[in-house]
Amino acid sequence: MSILQWIYSVLSFLGHDVGYALAYIIESIILLIFVSISLIVMVYLFRKYMARVQQRIGPNRVGKFGLLQLIADALKLAGKEVIFPKERDDLPYKVAPFVVFFGLVLAFAFLPYGNLSIFGDLTITYSDVSIIFIFAILSIMPIGEVLAGIGSHNKYALMGALRSVAKDVSFEVPMMISVLAIVMMASARTATSLNLESIVTTEILPYGILEPIGLFVFFIAMIARASYAPFDMGESDSELVSGYSTEYTGLRFGLFYMGLFGTIFLGSLLVSLLYLGGFNGPISSQVGFIWLLVKGIVLVLISFTVWLSMPRIRIDKLVNVGWKYLLPISFINLVLAGVLTLGLGW
Amino acid sequence: MHGVLRLKAKLDGEVIKELEPVIGYLHRNAEKLCEMGFYCDNLIYFDRMDYVGAMNMEVGYLEAAEKILGVPPPERAKWIRVIMAELSRLAAHLVWAGAYGLDLGMLTPFFYCFGEREKILTIFTEACGSRQETNYMSIGGVYQDFNEKIIEEIKDFLKTFPKRMEIIYNIYVKNDVFLSRTKGIGVLSRDLAIAYGVTGPMLRASGVEYDVRKAEPYLVYDKVNFDIPISHKGDNLARFLVRFEEMRQSLKIIKQALDKLPEGPYFNPKAKKSMMIRMRGDGEYYARTESSKGEFGVYIVGDGGVKPYRVRVRSPTFKNLSILPVLSKDVMLADMIAISGSIDLVFGEIDR
Amino acid sequence: MEVKEPKKGIPLVGIIAGMISVASHLFKKPLTVQYPEQKPYEPERFRFRISLKLDDCVGCTLCEQVCPNGSIKMEKLERENPRNKRMLYPDVNFGTCTVCRNCEEICPTTAIYLTHEFETSRTRNSFLYSPVELTMDEKEVKK
Numbered sequence: 057m058s059i060l061q062w063i064y065s066v067l068s069f070l071g072h073d074v075g076y077a078l079a080y081i082i083e084s085i086i087l088l089i090f091v092s093i094s095l096i097v098m099v100y101l102f103r104k105y106m107a108r109v110q111q112r113i114g115p116n117r118v119g120k121f122g123l124l125q126l127i128a129d130a131l132k133l134a135g136k137e138v139i140f141p142k143e144r145d146d147l148p149y150k151v152a153p154f155v156v157f158f159g160l161v162l163a164f165a166f167l168p169y170g171n172l173s174i175f176g177d178l179t180i181t182y183s184d185v186s187i188i189f190i191f192a193i194l195s196i197m198p199i200g201e202v203l204a205g206i207g208s209h210n211k212y213a214l215m216g217a218l219r220s221v222a223k224d225v226s227f228e229v230p231m232m233i234s235v236l237a238i239v240m241m242a243s244a245r246t247a248t249s250l251n252l253e254s255i256v257t258t259e260i261l262p263y264g265i266l267e268p269i270g271l272f273v274f275f276i277a278m279i280a281r282a283s284y285a286p287f288d289m290g291e292s293d294s295e296l297v298s299g300y301s302t303e304y305t306g307l308r309f310g311l312f313y314m315g316l317f318g319t320i321f322l323g324s325l326l327v328s329l330l331y332l333g334g335f336n337g338p339i340s341s342q343v344g345f346i347w348l349l350v351k352g353i354v355l356v357l358i359s360f361t362v363w364l365s366m367p368r369i370r371i372d373k374l375v376n377v378g379w380k381y382l383l384p385i386s387f388i389n390l391v392l393a394g395v396l397t398l399g400l401g402w
Numbered sequence: 403m404h405g406v407l408r409l410k411a412k413l414d415g416e417v418i419k420e421l422e423p424v425i426g427y428l429h430r431n432a433e434k435l436c437e438m439g440f441y442c443d444n445l446i447y448f449d450r451m452d453y454v455g456a457m458n459m460e461v462g463y464l465e466a467a468e469k470i471l472g473v474p475p476p477e478r479a480k481w482i483r484v485i486m487a488e489l490s491r492l493a494a495h496l497v498w499a500g501a502y503g504l505d506l507g508m509l510t511p512f513f514y515c516f517g518e519r520e521k522i523l524t525i526f527t528e529a530c531g532s533r534q535e536t537n538y539m540s541i542g543g544v545y546q547d548f549n550e551k552i553i554e555e556i557k558d559f560l561k562t563f564p565k566r567m568e569i570i571y572n573i574y575v576k577n578d579v580f581l582s583r584t585k586g587i588g589v590l591s592r593d594l595a596i597a598y599g600v601t602g603p604m605l606r607a608s609g610v611e612y613d614v615r616k617a618e619p620y621l622v623y624d625k626v627n628f629d630i631p632i633s634h635k636g637d638n639l640a641r642f643l644v645r646f647e648e649m650r651q652s653l654k655i656i657k658q659a660l661d662k663l664p665e666g667p668y669f670n671p672k673a674k675k676s677m678m679i680r681m682r683g684d685g686e687y688y689a690r691t692e693s694s695k696g697e698f699g700v701y702i703v704g705d706g707g708v709k710p711y712r713v714r715v716r717s718p719t720f721k722n723l724s725i726l727p728v729l730s731k732d733v734m735l736a737d738m739i740a741i742s743g744s745i746d747l748v749f750g751e752i753d754r
Numbered sequence: 755m756e757v758k759e760p761k762k763g764i765p766l767v768g769i770i771a772g773m774i775s776v777a778s779h780l781f782k783k784p785l786t787v788q789y790p791e792q793k794p795y796e797p798e799r800f801r802f803r804i805s806l807k808l809d810d811c812v813g814c815t816l817c818e819q820v821c822p823n824g825s826i827k828m829e830k831l832e833r834e835n836p837r838n839k840r841m842l843y844p845d846v847n848f849g850t851c852t853v854c855r856n857c858e859e860i861c862p863t864t865a866i867y868l869t870h871e872f873e874t875s876r877t878r879n880s881f882l883y884s885p886v887e888l889t890m891d892e893k894e895v896k897k
Contacts (some may be wrong), residue, residue, distance in 0.1 A: 295735055366508065447822075535854065573775055576767075633757045649813075
C-alpha cells in the first residue's frame with residue numbers, strides 16, 4: 057500500500073474521481089513540504105558543519121541552537137526590496153529562478169523513497185521511465201542559469217552563465233554513460249530497467265561494488281551539476297562577483313540558493329539509490345526510507361567536505377577533465393558492465 | 403585579494419588581452435602627514451601602511467629616524483625588535499596564505515591561518531597593549547620591556563605553531579587542483595623581475611638570492627643564523643613555497659633571538675619620555691629593511707626642527723604590483739586572479 | 755637555499771588526505787568566543803580607555819601637543835588645585851583616538867593613563883569626554 061492509497065482511503069467517501077484528484081493534490085503538497093523542510097535542514101547542516109570544521113560555532117542565536125536561523129533568513133530575503141536591473145531582458149530575467157527551483161522540485165517527485173512502517177510506500181509517482189524523466193528535468197536547470205545570465209544584461213552574469221553551460225555540457229555525457237551501464241546491468245533481471253524503483257529492488261549487490269568507476273564518475277558529475285567547489289564555475293566568487301546570480305535580490309536570489317542545495321541533496325539521493333542500494337539495508341525493509349536518508353546525509357557531508365577543502369578548477373582544465381578523463385573511463389566502465397552482465401551473468 | 407584594487411581588463415572570451423590596475427582608493431596621505439607630526443608621532447602612520455605586519459614598518463621607520471636624531475637603541479631593544487619583526491612577518495604571511503586560498507576558491511584554510519595569527523596578536527597585546535596597529539617601538543628603544551610571561555607565551559607559540567603550519571601547508575600543496583592552478587602559471591623570469599624592481603619573496607622565487615637582512619644587515623640580523631629560501635621556477639607555486647619556507651626561517655630566527663636576548667635597558671636614556679617632542683634631527687638618511695612584502699625603504703630629510711622636513715617611502719608592494727599587467731597578458735581570467743593573489747597585495751602600503 | 759617542490763604523488767590521494775585533515779577539525783574546540791556572555795582572554799597590558807587623575811594634572815599641555823590626531827584638547831575647568839594654576843585639563847575625543855599611548859608616555863606626572871576598559875560604545879555625537887568624565891568609570895559616564 058502506498059501513500060497515495062493511504063490518503064485515498066481517508067477520502068474515499070468523495071467517490072473515485074474526486075477522491076483520487078484530491079489525494080494527488082495533497083500528495084503534491086506533502087512533496088513540496090518535504091522538499092522545503094529538507095532544504096532548510098540542508099542549509100542548516102551546511103552552515104553548522106562549515107562552522108565546526110573551520111573552528112567556529114555557527115548560527116546559534118535565533119532559536120535553540122540557531123534552528124530558526126534559516127526561517128529568519130528566508131523572512132529577511134522576502135522582506136527585501138526587489139531591484140530590477142534597468143536594461144534587463146524582462147521575461148528570462150524573471151522566469152529564470154523559477155525554472156531552476158521548480159525543475160528541482162519536479163525531479164524529487166520521481167524518486168522512489170522506500171517504506172516507512174505504517175505509511176507504507178512513500179513513493180509519490182510511479183513511472184516506467186523515471187530515470188529518463190529525472191535526467192531530463194535535471195537538464196532543464198542549466199537553461200534557467202543561462203536565462204539568468206543573458207537576461208541580467210551584466211558582464212559577470214553572462215560569463216558565469218557561459219562557464220556553467222560549458223561545465224554542464226562536458227559533464228552530462230559521462231554522467232549519462234555511467235547511468236547507462238547500470239541500466240544495462242539491471243536489464244538482465246527486470247523488464248522495466250528504466251524504472252528507478254525496479255533497478256533498486258532487483259539488485260543482488262549494490263552497483264557501487266560492481267562498478268566503482270561508475271560510482272566515481274557519477275559522483276563527480278553530480279558535484280559538477282550542483283556547481284560547488286571545485287566546480288563552482290557559475291559563481292566563481294573571487295573572479296565574477298557572484299556569477300549568474302549577480303543581479304538578483306530577495307526571494308529570486310533565495311531560489312537560486314535553494315536550487316544549489318537542493319541539487320546537492322538530490323545528487324546524494326540519486327547516488328545512494330543507483331550505486332549504494334538506496335532503501336535496501338541490512339535490517340528489515342520496513343524502514344527503507346530511513347536507510348535512504350542516512351545514506352543520503354552521509355553523502356551530503358562528504359560533498360560538503362569536498363566543497364570546503366578544494367580550490368576552483370580553471371574552466372579549460374575543467375572541460376579537459378570532463379572530456380579527456382571522465383568520458384574514457386566511463387566508457388571503460390560501460391564495457392566492464394557489459395562483460396559482467398553477458399559474460400559472467402551477474 | 404587583499405584590499406581595494408580595481409582592475410580594468412580587456413577580455414577576449416576568457417583570455418585577458420590588456421590589464422590596467424587602478425590604485426589610490428586607500429590613499430591617506432601618510433607621507434604628508436608625517437611632515438606635520440613629531441618624530442615620535444609618525445610611527446602611527448607607519449603602523450597603518452602594512453597593517454597586517456605592522457612591526458616591520460616600525461622597524462623601517464626607526465632605522466632612518468634614529469640615525470637622524472642620533473639616538474641608537476640599546477642592545478636589548480634591538481633583539482626585542484628582531485623578535486617582534488619576525489613575529490609580524492609570520493602574521494603577514496599567514497594572512498597571505500589564507501587569502502590566497504580564498505582567491506582560488508578554497509574556503510577552509512583561511513580560518514586555520516587566522517586562528518594561528520590570533521595567537522601572534524595575543525602576544526602583541528601582551529607586549530604592548532594593542533593587537534594590530536601596535537605602536538610598540540619608540541624612538542631609542544621599545545615602549546615596554548619584555549616580561550617573563552611574554553617570553554613564555556612566545557615559547558609556547560614556537561612549540562605549537564610548526565605542527566599547525568605543516569597541516570595548512572599540506573592541505574594546500576597536496577591538492578592536485580591547487581597545483582594545477584599554481585604550477586607553471588604566471589612565470590616571472592629573473593631578468594624581468596630585476597628590470598621591474600620587484601623585491602621580496604617574489605624576487606627570490608625568480609632565482610635572485612637577495613634579502614636585505616643578509617645583504618645589508620640592520621638591527622642584529624648579522625648575529626643570527628638563517629637561510630634565504632630561493633627558487634628558480636618563478637611561478638605561483640614557487641612564490642607559495644618561498645613564503646612558507648620563510649615562515650620556517652622566521653621561527654628559527656625567533657628561537658635564536660630568545661636564547662640570545664641580553665639583559666639591560668630597553669630604551670636609550672637620551673630618548674626618555676620628556677625628550678619625546680624635543681628631539682631635533684638634521685640631515686637626510688635612507689634606510690632599507692626587509693618587510694614581509696619586500697624591500698621597504700624610508701627616506702627622511704630633517705631640517706634641524708622637531709618635525710621631519712620630508713618623509714618618503716619606497717613601498718615594495720607598489721613595485722611588485724607593476725608586474726601584474728605584464729604577467730597577466732594572454733592568460734585566462736582565473737589565472738590573473740591567482741597571479742594577483744600571489745603578489746601579496748596590501749593596499750595600505752601601496753596607496754599610503 | 756633552494757626550496758623543495760612537493761613530490762608528485764598519485765592523483766586524488768592528496769585531495770582525499772586534505773579532505774580528511776579538514777574534516778578532522780570537526781570535533782576540535784571552536785576558537786571563537788561568544789562575546790557578551792563569555793569574555794575573551796584579556797592580556798594584562800591590554801589598554802584602551804584614557805583616564806585622568808585631576809589632582810595630579812599640572813596642565814602642561816604636553817599631551818595635547820603629542821597627540822597625533824588632535825584628539826586631546828585642553829579645556830578650562832574651575833577647580834581648586836595648587837599645582838594647576840592655569841586650570842587647564844585635557845578632554846578626549848574618543849571618536850578619533852587611535853590608542854597610540856603617546857599621552858600616557860609623555861605625561862610628566864602620570865596623571866593621564868590608559869585603563870583596561872574597552873566597552874565604550876556611545877552614540878555618534880557623544881564621544882567627547884570632559885575632564886570630569888575622564889576621571890569616572892565607564893558605567894558612571896553612561897548614566
